[in-house]
Amino acid sequence: MKHRYLKNVATLNLISSRCSGCGKCLEVCPHNVFLLEGRKSVIVDKDRCMECGACAKNCPSNALEVKPGVGCAFAIIMGWLTGTEPNCDCSPGSGGSCC
Amino acid sequence: MQISSRELKIIPTSSELTFRDIWGTWKARWGIGRMAFIVEPGLYRIGTPDNNSPVLVSANYKMSFDSLRKELNGVNAWILVLDTKGINVWCAAGKGTFGTQELVNRMSIVQLEKVVSHRTVIVPQLGAPGISAHLVTKASGFKVVFGPVRAKDLKEFIKLGLKATTEMRTVKFNTYDRLVLTPVELVGTFKISLMIFGVLFLLNLLGIGPFGLVDLYAYLGAVVVGCVLTPVLLPWIPVRAFAWKGWILGFIWAVAVNVLNGWNWTAVPEYSILRALGYLFILPPISAFLAMNFTGSSTFTSFSGVLKEMRRAVPAIIISITLGIVLILVNSFIL
Incomplete structure (x- = not known):
C-alpha cells in the first residue's frame, strides 16, 4: 500500500x-x-x-x-504552547516521538 | 601553532553487534535512555581500510551508527561520525545538526585529508536536508555522494560504483517499520494516563464517580487504538488525515465498548444512554489525538499538511471530549 x-x-x-x-x-x-x-x-x-x-x-x-519544516503534530503543539518555531526537539518523557 | 603535528585518532569498530548493543536498541525503542544512547563523534575504522577505502558519514545516535556498521560485514571502510547530539541522521538533518558546517568541521578535526587519498565522502541520502553537497565541496574540497536511504543497500551501492537505484533512493514505511515505532508512542502516554487515573480516583472519592473497570479498559483501548492499531493499519484506513484515521478506529472501539456492555440496538447498555453517548464523544478523539501525534514518526507528512490537519482536528477534539465529559458528569449527578 x-x-x-x-x-x-x-x-x-x-x-x-x-x-x-x-x-x-x-x-x-x-x-x-x-x-x-x-x-x-x-x-x-x-x-x-x-x-x-x-x-x-x-x-x-x-x-x-x-x-x-517538521511534519510532526507534537512539535507543532509544543510550538504553540511555548510560542516558538516548531522543531524536532523531543526528549524522553515529554511524550514526543519524532526522533 | 603546529597544527600539522596533531595526532590522528582512529577508533576501531566492527560489523558485529553484541548483546549489549541489541539490548540498548531495544531499550531505546521503549524510550529508556534514548537520549543517552550515543557514540563518540570522530573517525572509526571497520575492517582494514586503506587510503582508497570509502568514507561513510553517520550520526552519533547509537542506533544510527549500529544500523550502519551491522551492514558492513566484510567491507573495509572509514566511518565518520558527526556530532548530532544523539539524534538520528534524518531528524538531525532537519534540525541542521547533521549539517554542512558540522561535516566540514568534523572532516577537518579528524584530518580526513591525511587518512584517505581520494576526496569523496558518502553521506546517507536522508542527510540531504542538512547537507548542501556543493557547499561542502566549496569549503573542503571533498565531494559529497549521497548514498542509499537504507544502510543495507550500501554494499550494493559501493559495488555499483557509488550509484544508487531509484529503489535505493525511496523511503519506505512498511508495517514492520511502523510497528517498531509504537512502543515509544505508548510509553509517551504513561504520564498523562496516570494523571487522568488520578483525577478519576479523586472524583470517585468525592462521590462524583463512580469510575470503574469499564472506564479503565475503554480508555486503555482508545490509547492502544491511537498509538498502535492506527499506525499499524495506517495505509489501509481510507482517509488521509492521521486524526481522521485514529477517529474512525476509535469510533469503532467506542461502539465496541458499548456493545460489550449490553448495547444491541434494541436494549440500552447496562449503563445509561448518557454514559454510552459520553464514550462515543470521548474515546474517538483520544485515539484521533494520539494518531495525529504519529505524524512525527511517519516518513511522509509535511509541515503544511500537519498544520492544516491540526487546525481542524484540535478544536474538534477539544469540543468533543468536553461534551463527552459533561454528559458523563451529568449522568453521575442524575444517578
Whole structure:
C-alpha cells in the first residue's frame, strides 16, 4: 500500500528558468517528487512532498523553493504552547516521538 | 601553532553487534535512555581500510551508527561520525545538526585529508536536508555522494560504483517499520494516563464517580487504538488525515465498548444512554489525538499538511471530549 497524505498543501516550488537539469533534486528527494524531462527537472507529484528541504538545499542554481519544516503534530503543539518555531526537539518523557 | 603535528585518532569498530548493543536498541525503542544512547563523534575504522577505502558519514545516535556498521560485514571502510547530539541522521538533518558546517568541521578535526587519498565522502541520502553537497565541496574540497536511504543497500551501492537505484533512493514505511515505532508512542502516554487515573480516583472519592473497570479498559483501548492499531493499519484506513484515521478506529472501539456492555440496538447498555453517548464523544478523539501525534514518526507528512490537519482536528477534539465529559458528569449527578 502506498502512503498518501493531504493534497495541495506542499510549499514546494520549482523555478524552471533557473534549472540547469543537473538532477541533484532527483538524487536527494526521498519521495520521487521530481523527474528529468528534456533537460529540465519537473515536479511529477507535488502531493508526495514532505517539505524536508533536501532539494532546495542541494540545488546549485537555486531553482527550488520550499519552506522546510517538521511534519510532526507534537512539535507543532509544543510550538504553540511555548510560542516558538516548531522543531524536532523531543526528549524522553515529554511524550514526543519524532526522533 | 603546529597544527600539522596533531595526532590522528582512529577508533576501531566492527560489523558485529553484541548483546549489549541489541539490548540498548531495544531499550531505546521503549524510550529508556534514548537520549543517552550515543557514540563518540570522530573517525572509526571497520575492517582494514586503506587510503582508497570509502568514507561513510553517520550520526552519533547509537542506533544510527549500529544500523550502519551491522551492514558492513566484510567491507573495509572509514566511518565518520558527526556530532548530532544523539539524534538520528534524518531528524538531525532537519534540525541542521547533521549539517554542512558540522561535516566540514568534523572532516577537518579528524584530518580526513591525511587518512584517505581520494576526496569523496558518502553521506546517507536522508542527510540531504542538512547537507548542501556543493557547499561542502566549496569549503573542503571533498565531494559529497549521497548514498542509499537504507544502510543495507550500501554494499550494493559501493559495488555499483557509488550509484544508487531509484529503489535505493525511496523511503519506505512498511508495517514492520511502523510497528517498531509504537512502543515509544505508548510509553509517551504513561504520564498523562496516570494523571487522568488520578483525577478519576479523586472524583470517585468525592462521590462524583463512580469510575470503574469499564472506564479503565475503554480508555486503555482508545490509547492502544491511537498509538498502535492506527499506525499499524495506517495505509489501509481510507482517509488521509492521521486524526481522521485514529477517529474512525476509535469510533469503532467506542461502539465496541458499548456493545460489550449490553448495547444491541434494541436494549440500552447496562449503563445509561448518557454514559454510552459520553464514550462515543470521548474515546474517538483520544485515539484521533494520539494518531495525529504519529505524524512525527511517519516518513511522509509535511509541515503544511500537519498544520492544516491540526487546525481542524484540535478544536474538534477539544469540543468533543468536553461534551463527552459533561454528559458523563451529568449522568453521575442524575444517578
